[in-house]
Amino acid sequence: MRRKQAGIFAALFAAGAVALTACSTAGIAAPSQEQPQAETQAQQQEASADESGVDFLRGSANSNKADKNTGDRAPENAAPEIKTKWVELRVANAGGLEPAVVNGNGRTVYWFSDDPVNGGVSNCNGDCEKQWPPITVTKGTKLFFPGIKRENIGFVKRQDGRTQVSIGGRPVYLFAKDEKPGDIKGQNVGNKWFVINPEGKRATAPTPAPTTQPAPPATGKPAGxxxxxxxxxxxxxxxxxxxxxxxxxxxxxxxxxxxxxxxxxxxxxxxxxxxxxxxxxxxxxxxxxxxxxxxxxxxxxxxxx
Known part of the structure; x- marks a missing residue:
């Protein structure tokens, strides 16, 4: 599903870690009464399954009414098939880095410099993946991706045959020592692990935006x-x-x-x-x-x- 560039009419102007020693070989108010509220799953999903068998859905896990006891929010001891019911990758601020990517539980997402970009493989297996759990999906997984372009999301096959999500050609991971949303304890570990941004690059602290900046006109079909x-x-x-x-x-x-x-x-x-x-x-x-x-x-x- 293709995204198009954001734009604004010509009259509008836009206003504007901690390094750790670790394995280095190894991430409702409702609308007013004048408007009908959408049936979220019918209108947002526009889902299309590719060769991975994953369903890509617009919006977030919450707005699509994903079961809060499964997917990214499943208990640690839940079965793999419960944990892969759904996966969310959303844009956020992670420990002062923005835009960064987090999962549906707010945990920071990382990339590994030993993984070749667009190489189709992960080099973090065995003991490494115990510290850096890969973000995996299976056939039928619902994948929510608010703020990330569909074309930036892909998949690689792991050594054990599981399918791992990639962003910008880089396989993505969590870090076992991150305890709460916003933690970036994995940032720069071994000078090999980095918080990822929505394009698959290194997330950085935001730079001040220009006070004014002309915006191009929006293009494309009307929103449904x-x-x-x-x-x-x-x-x-x-x-x-x-x-x-x-x-x-x-x-x-x-x-x-x-x-x-x-x-x-x-x-x-x-x-x-x-x-x-x-x-x-x-x-x-x-x-x-x-x-x-x-x-x-x-x-x-x-x-x-």
């Missing part, structure tokens, strides 16, 4: 469905954050409150105030922080572009 998140970086599981999936049509619809990020399957026009008033922008790709579009209080209404 959008998932709005109250948290930036598609966060619908921290604190009081939540997501709501909506169908988009030619009638202005309000959101209850400000929504800080969104995923979309096409072009949608968002507004800074209810009733499609205030500042507006047309976007046709996922937006991880509406503040970057000049919407510090988030999007509050929308219409099909």
């Amino acid at each position: 469905s959008v998932t709005f998140f109250t948290g930036k970086n598609f966060d619908d599981f921290s604190g009081d954050n939540f997501a709501t999936g909506v169908r988009v049509d030619a009638k202005c619809a309000d959101l209850r409150g400000g929504f800080q990020s969104l995923t979309t399957d096409g072009a949608v026009k968002i507004w800074s105030e209810p009733g499609c008033k205030g500042k507006s922008a047309v976007v046709s790709d996922d937006v991880r922080d509406t503040a970057e579009l000049g919407f510090p209080a988030g999007a509050k209404s929308y219409i099909r572009a």
